[in-house]
Amino acid sequence: MEFKQIKKDLLEIRIYRNRKELGEAAAKDAAGYITELLKKRETINMIFAAAPSQNEFLDILQTYPIPWERIHAFHMDEYIGLAEEASQRFGNYLKEHLFGKVHFRSVHYLYHPEAPAGVVCKVYTQLLEDFPVDIVCMGIGENGHIAFNDPHVALFQDPEQVKVVTLDDVCRRQQVHDGCFRSLKEVPQQAVTLTIPALMRAGKIFCMVPAATKSAAIRQTVCGDISESCPASILRTHPAATLYCDQESAKLIFLKRSQEVNELRR
Numbered sequence: 001m002e003f004k005q006i007k008k009d010l011l012e013i014r015i016y017r018n019r020k021e022l023g024e025a026a027a028k029d030a031a032g033y034i035t036e037l038l039k040k041r042e043t044i045n046m047i048f049a050a051a052p053s054q055n056e057f058l059d060i061l062q063t064y065p066i067p068w069e070r071i072h073a074f075h076m077d078e079y080i081g082l083a084e085e086a087s088q089r090f091g092n093y094l095k096e097h098l099f100g101k102v103h104f105r106s107v108h109y110l111y112h113p114e115a116p117a118g119v120v121c122k123v124y125t126q127l128l129e130d131f132p133v134d135i136v137c138m139g140i141g142e143n144g145h146i147a148f149n150d151p152h153v154a155l156f157q158d159p160e161q162v163k164v165v166t167l168d169d170v171c172r173r174q175q176v177h178d179g180c181f182r183s184l185k186e187v188p189q190q191a192v193t194l195t196i197p198a199l200m201r202a203g204k205i206f207c208m209v210p211a212a213t214k215s216a217a218i219r220q221t222v223c224g225d226i227s228e229s230c231p232a233s234i235l236r237t238h239p240a241a242t243l244y245c246d247q248e249s250a251k252l253i254f255l256k257r258s259q260e261v262n263e264l265r266r
Contacts, residue, residue, distance in 0.1 A: 009236035019210035023056025031064035050090035068102040077193040136202040143170040144230035148193035154231035158195040205241035212248040219252035
């Protein structure tokens with residue numbers, strides 16, 4: 001499978017021809033890493049993202065002969081205010097695409113229908129202490145967010161591991177662009193999210209980001225400053241993170257690099 005590979009700071013960036021090849025490559029790499037880690041550990045702990053950008057990756061990952069019964073599964077964010085059975089709930093997405101298809105040692109949903117959001121945060125924080133994260137499988141939002149750490153609430157040194165956030169309009173519009181909601185007014189305004197430090201504690205991060213709608217965010221992640229104005233830029237400081245793009249999501253990386261070369265020549 002052909003791909004381009006570049007590196008920015010500590011971040012490995014791999015660019016594939018299309019989202020299918022991206023998903024295949026990321027799933028193969030993740031399955032290999034999981035298998036090797038389970039040779040050293042009885043159980044491991046993984047956090048999964050829920051978004052259309054993860055479809056190909058999750059579909060292919062579950063076809064590998066991974067001993068899922070030795071993995072504790074978590075997810076990274078959830079809306080506040082949606083009905084428990086709503087298809088847009090990220091827990092329901094993960095149940096449909098992965099959690100309900102393989103047999104994990106345990107699955108911990110970031111939601112309880114009768115618990116206030118503050119209680120959910122406290123309980124999930126304790127779970128993350130009890131089950132330190134080994135692997136994060138994630139994406140990047142159109143505004144550069146990771147999980148629901150939108151730029152206006154993102155803190156690289158966040159003292160919390162799980163918190164309640166208000167979503168910005170770019171983030172909420174993305175949910176409409178992705179076909180998850182029919183209109184902006186249907187998208188919840190608040191969510192519970194794992195914070196940036198909680199995600200960055202992982203020993204390994206696999207980040208899958210296809211599609212042209214993410215190209216500006218990828219350019220800022222790879223070519224911009226490491227700043228909370230683009231939360232995903234923090235990935236460039238992680239010692240074992242890989243960013244998987246397709247040609248569409250990566251197209252502005254090379255535009256930015258060529259512009260920088262032209263400026264140096266002047």
